[in-house]
Amino acid sequence: MDVLAAKALGAGLAVIALAGVGIGIGNIFSSMVSSVARNPGARDAVFPIGILGFALTEAVALFALLIAFLILFT
Secondary structure: OOHHHHHHHHHHHHOOHHHHHHHHHHHHHHHHHHHHHHOHHHHHHHHHHHHHHHHHHHHHHHHHHHHHHHHHHO
């Protein structure tokens, strides 16, 4: 197998994590919207936790992209 083909395959496999990240972010915000819709007074407690979950989930996406770029360009 050619080295460039192997790099492209490895980078493609590393980016599969982005599908999980999209699902995770969707779950976080759907849960946040539904909890605020049920109890609007809890918004001040729920919103920072939702944003923290979003940031941590987005960090996984950045790590996956970093790994893919390292595979491709090193």
